[in-house]
Amino acid sequence: MFARLDRKVTPYLFVAPFFVLFATFGVYPLARTAWMSLHRWDLLTGPVRFSGLANYAHLFTDPLFYNALANTASIFVVSTVPQLAAALGIAALLDRPLRGRTAWHGAVLLPNLVPVVAVALVFTQLFGRDQGFVTWVLTWFGADPFDWQAHAWSAHLGVAVMVIWRWTGYNALLYLAAMQAVPRELHEAAALDGASRARVFRSVTLPGIRPTLLFTVVVSAIGGLQLFTEPRLFGVGSSGGNDRQFQTLVMYLYENGFERFDAGYAAAISWVLFALCAVLASVNAVLVRRLVGRG
């Protein structure tokens, strides 16, 4: 009797810690945020009144929301395309016989270990208008001091550089692991057939790591949607520049929740954000299933 109970209950006890944590830090905040988003909710005084979907209705007609969404998308593109391309190149370089492999792997991952606040502070100084290193270098070529925060394109570029710096090495290691799982015989067969290095890379390596490529794109997109610290510290305040030219979605959420105390509206933004992430994750799941199925 006890043994049967043991067999029935014990497995649940073993998995319980995860579900308890998930319920506390995952489900409960989600549910509560959903509940808040249906109210006019003041951060300090709490619920003012039930307002149904009014927050969402306002959000979908709010030009500042679309501005933040566009900025987020733009920074994502500017940061992800060069980042993944560079990661692919680095992985290809590392995927050959190298002396001191582990040291190289470690070095590539190093930028990812630096706390993001430190990264943001250092890069913001590098891009400083008056004393910045980048400005200083540009003046060698006769350029005038440049205000990186003042223009949308340059601000997006500045923020993207931080993201690239932090995540390129991490993605390179993911690609490297995937590349090493591509059967060596395929490479050798292609080489025997007289394919060039570039051709082997294009026709053997790239198709072989397709699921990983897709995975990194989706993970970068989810990370890009949640971009906050880098742009927040790049400028002054949560507005992302004087014309909100680099305000991301999470910064807009923060501005509403913690600077204007409109917790209900901030909750609605975070649910839309959650929905966007969920859509991306499901797209990823579907595509991976298809790719792997075909492979």
Add this chain to the structure above:
Amino acid sequence: MRRSYRPLWLVTALVLVAGCGGGTSGDGRLRLTVATFGEFGYESLFEEYERAHPGVDVVGRVADFDAHHKGLITALATGNGAADVVAVEEQYMPRLRESTAGFADLAKFGASGLRDRWAPWKWEQGVADDGKVVLGLGTDMGGLAMCYRRDLFERAGLPTDRDAVAALWPTWEQYAEVADRFARDAPGAAFVDSVRSIYTAVLNQAGESYFARAGDSFIADTNPNVKRAFDIAGALGASGRTAKVNTFTQPWNVAINQGGFATLTCPAWMLAQIKDAGGPANSGKWDVTAIPGGGGNWGGSYLTVPAQGAHQREAYQLAEWLTAPEQQRKLFVDDGILPSQPEVYRDPVVLEHKDPYFSDAPVGRLFAASSDTIRPNYRGVRDADVRPVFGRALGRVEEGSQSIDQAWEQAVREARDAVR
């Protein structure tokens, strides 16, 4: 007292959230935490208080302006984590007055009897419900003066004597003319730090800004004070008279240190910030004189006792002691923190006080003299929703991306949307 954005706020906010909470110290004494921001100069007073109250251990916690207030709001929203005594800057008071439940009503400890200590307007800003609820006890105030660099003025061939400088600019229009002269004769340095500090100073000299004193209605689009401050500051920005460095940012500190601009609107608490950023090397280069357009007030704080604290009575006693006239007098003489109590700012010790860092400027007389004429700016409950909109608009003018008219038009539109 007011110290704005510092990039480390994220770190400090985390530390704040993690490290809050009162209780008992290891040796059985009652521990009271006091959270402040910027420069309050309280450390030596804490020791004095502990000597007089052997059963109390006072722990100070200092953050920058942003981190401090964000930490307080988080603590109020979640119901725990606030210090026993928390400083609140005046611009946050209208909003916090709306949620009095988060704070102990100091009237129940007898605070109402202290009313006559403060200038009437200072007291009024700290109370709610027609004065029945006392939210906070006033600390300092931000009487306005103008700081200027004697060395840069000399280079531009301008007078350096503080009375002669004051005579140059009785009005802001004349101040702008001096700026033009300075730009012509002393290229290389800007005349003032940023459009925002000029804008804030001009606006703080008016009685009303974004919201009407009567009925709290939105008047930013029609109030001539706002447009006037916007135009004066915007014109300085558009003609490149500003160093384009926002107050309290790292580039601002550097500009102070290297003499990047010649004048700075100086609420009393700004002196400590200049000393901080300028360091000993710049001692004697600055001076203080009267501000164009007459006196005004910019900033100043209150000590509050959050209702979540376990030792509210003891916290109140500490706050009461910290804001008592003897301590206010000491804070001014030691740290230049301008008292908000007439009895103190009319005290000869305060009036005679000179500051060697600022070329022996008679700061006591300068600030105290304007204290009696202060007409504090009325702040609406939703002030914080509107204020940044105009700041950003002026920033666009300063960057050169918009004309004054374009920026104004967009600001008014955004401000209307924000208060909808």
